[in-house]
Amino acid sequence: MKKNRVLLYTVLSLFALLIAYILINTFKLSSKQLSVAKVDKIEISDMAIDRFSQAIQIQTVSPEDISNFDSLQFVRFNQYLKNSYPLADSLLDHLVFNKFSHLYRWKGTQSQEKPIILMGHLDVVPVIEGNLKYWKQPPFGGQIIRDTLWGRGSIDDKIGVVGVLEAIELLLAQNYQPNRDVYLAIGHDEEIGGNLGARAMANYLIEKGVQAEFIMDEGGSITQGMIPGMDQDVALVGVAEKGSVSIELTVELEGGHSSMPGKETAIDVLSKAISALKSNPFKAQISKPIEGFIEYLGPEMPFFNKMAFANSGLFEPMILKSYEASSSGNALIRTTTAPTIFNSGVKDNIIPLSARATVNFRIISGSSIQEVIDHVKNVIDDERISVKESGFNTEPSKVSSTEAFGFEAIHKSIAEIYPGTIVSPYLVVGATDARHFNEISENIYRFLPVRITKSNIKSFHGINERISTDEFENAVRFYIQLIKNSDQ
Ligand SMILES: [Zn+2]
Structure with missing residues (x-):
């Protein structure tokens, strides 16, 4: 009985400590916004x-x-x-x-x-x-x-x-x-x-x-009503840009007549690969520019959002989940996968010999084209599919x-010309x-x-x-x- 009580007190005091830690972090989060003197409005003709x-x-x-x-x-x-x-x-x-x-x-x-x-x-x-x-x-x-x-x-x-x-x-x-x-x-x-x-x-x-x-x-740009939890206008200053790589996947298999299809056709193999890529997305993460975004916007947010942003380590899974929910949010937290071209077949009763698809990836800060290629090869894991870079590709920029x-x-x-606007990386x-x-x-x-x-x-x-x-x-x-x- 006594032992249980000790345990209960320990748990309660740990819990109280955690709450205190979260609250202290929340109150410590101070505004990063510059206060500026008013400037005269210049007449534009x-x-x-x-x-x-x-x-x-x-x-x-x-x-x-x-x-x-x-x-x-x-x-x-x-x-x-x-x-x-x-x-x-x-x-x-x-x-x-x-x-x-x-x-x-x-x-x-x-x-x-x-x-x-x-x-x-x-x-x-x-x-x-x-x-x-x-x-x-x-x-x-x-x-x-x-x-x-x-x-x-x-x-x-x-x-x-x-x-x-x-x-x-x-x-x-x-x-x-x-x-x-x-x-x-x-x-x-x-x-x-x-x-x-x-x-x-x-x-x-x-x-x-x-x-x-x-x-x-x-x-x-200056966003209006686009950022959840923010009523004010928010000026988003890009400190980095994502990279981009298009990867062409090609498979060549025996074709034949559609009356006697083989177990797997080129189309089957390639669709499976695309489907695997879609169901194995890149890991969601808070990259450097988004860390800055959290630091700058957190202090300006209502209490609960502020609390989550002030304790981003603790609340990371929750923050990532909420970003994942929209396609624009999702693009901020991971390398994205978008199949853009899929080609195969010419006639309704002929099984095509080959199928070809292109998948475009937009690469998050800190990752690289090579990491994308490795991921693609790993996920597809099929030697019949050739994987090669195609189109115009660029590594993610460094973070300013x-x-x-x-x-x-x-x-x-921004503060001088757009008073009341919150600035964020x-x-x-x-x-x-x-x-x-x-x-x-x-x-x-x-x-x-x-x-x-x-x-x-x-x-x-x-x-x-x-x-x-x-x-x-x-x-x-x-x-x-x-x-x-x-x-x-
Ligand atoms: Zn432009």
Whole structure:
């Protein structure tokens, strides 16, 4: 009896200790948000909005099939840059790569300091012919209707390109000169890999030995109502991007007539392999960028979410489970598996000799292409299937620090222009041109100053891409602050 009581007390006091530990961690979790002084609202002219509209009207489409590349539109964009930004055109060094990508260099008063590089891309994805009827305004009309600008590229990524140029032009008009050199790198083929644009510009900078203090490209954005447990807007600044590898699986077996099928056909073998890959997903994990996400958002959350985030070690299984529930959350916590092509057979009564499939994996920070290949071979475990890399593959980027000057400059600029917005590091699940610049800086961030909501998230690369003129104005203001805040 006495022994039981001792045991009970021990368990109870251990439990009390655990609760105390959890609570202490929860209360210790302090806000990472910067408090900033209010900045004056800079007037953005209607002419700027008009220039933005003109940029949308130039159909700089990166087509799937390169033979459909319409160089005339890109020539027009070159002309547009020259005509619309005369100060930048005459006062900044300007190099053109592969005819249509632009690298500007704004010389600072202290050129020996490490420069900053702002990146964007002027190409857009095509508008699918069959979807034209769903567009409420013509995709390349650049119409402004009730303070909303419509068109392909208004979010991805012409707001980034035009936004920075407007900021630079405005500062040049005020005779402003930055301390550090400011580079602006505008690629023209981001949507199809960036080899002629970003890659060429990166090679040039590497050859010149340029090491940047920080680099900022598109990637994260300001989300509204997208993060469970957060009522405030959250600005997600990508500190890393996932890698990508496509793996082609091929099997060749004896074919024959469908009236006498063998035990296993090529289709059988390959479907089994795909099914095995889907039912053996990569391990869920809290990678470095998501750790940062937890650190920055935890303190801003309601008590129970905060408690889980403050004790992420203890609550990890619960946190991972909740992320797994949605496809967007799932993409943040593991290398994802997506079969994208499956080919076999030509006729209804012939058993095909071969079957071929492609599976695309998006690789989490800290893992590698090799780990994916090993996993695939392990799971499939069938010598009849050949496994090889195909397509355009890239390793996950390194993870940039949230302690670095660049992150702070971005954080501060967001706080100044979007008061009340919570800033957090993030993992970008798609690929950006920034990956070509990996060697040029330790601190690469991915952020575009636009608001993403549940209703507009499908519009870029989709239909009815549009943005409010207010948001465009704020984007210009954000870039002005960022350039100023990078002076140190
Ligand atoms: Zn983009």
